[in-house]
Amino acid sequence: MLILERRHSPVYPEYTTEHTTATATDITDIGYYEREAKSSEMTLPKQKKRVRRKVRCEAEWKRNVRKRLKNIGKSYTSSSGKVVREKKMGDGCSDKCCYRCKEHISQEIRQSIFKTYWQTGDINIPCQTVSL
Numbered sequence: 001m002l003i004l005e006r007r008h009s010p011v012y013p014e015y016t017t018e019h020t021t022a023t024a025t026d027i028t029d030i031g032y033y034e035r036e037a038k039s040s041e042m043t044l045p046k047q048k049k050r051v052r053r054k055v056r057c058e059a060e061w062k063r064n065v066r067k068r069l070k071n072i073g074k075s076y077t078s079s080s081g082k083v084v085r086e087k088k089m090g091d092g093c094s095d096k097c098c099y100r101c102k103e104h105i106s107q108e109i110r111q112s113i114f115k116t117y118w119q120t121g122d123i124n125i126p127c128q129t130v131s132l
Contacts (some may be wrong), residue, residue, distance in 0.1 A: 073118035089114045 058064055069076035073087035092110065093101040 068121065071123045072121045087118055 063079070066076050066079070070084070075084060075086040077083050089111065092105075092107070093099070095102065
């Protein structure tokens with residue numbers, strides 16, 4: 001059995017000089033690390049809960065859907081609300097064309113060029129093709 005003596009301290013006025021008896025099991029019931037954990041729990045400020053926000057899906061935004069439809073030549077509604085029709089291949093050159101396009105380029109080749117031009121979906125490729 002241990003005898004603990006508390007003395008009066010100017011720093012801790014609640015302590016007075018008194019003799020208390022405690023057993024060894026009373027002292028070792030709460031270990032050093034447990035006491036440290038309890039004291040650290042008291043001193044830490046409470047952390048705010050993290051809110052889980054929605055993951056943004058940019059592919060479904062109106063302007064991105066509109067941009068994608070425009071780039072592949074499909075019909076879409078413009079930002080001002082006008083409906084823009086899908087791209088269609090126009091008539092070929094007339095018989096009066098000085099380059100004689102109808103003789104050199106068949107309708108099937110024109111159709112395949114038109115499809116490959118608009119199926120890319122990337123606006124940079126058609127712009128580069130036109131600039132050449």
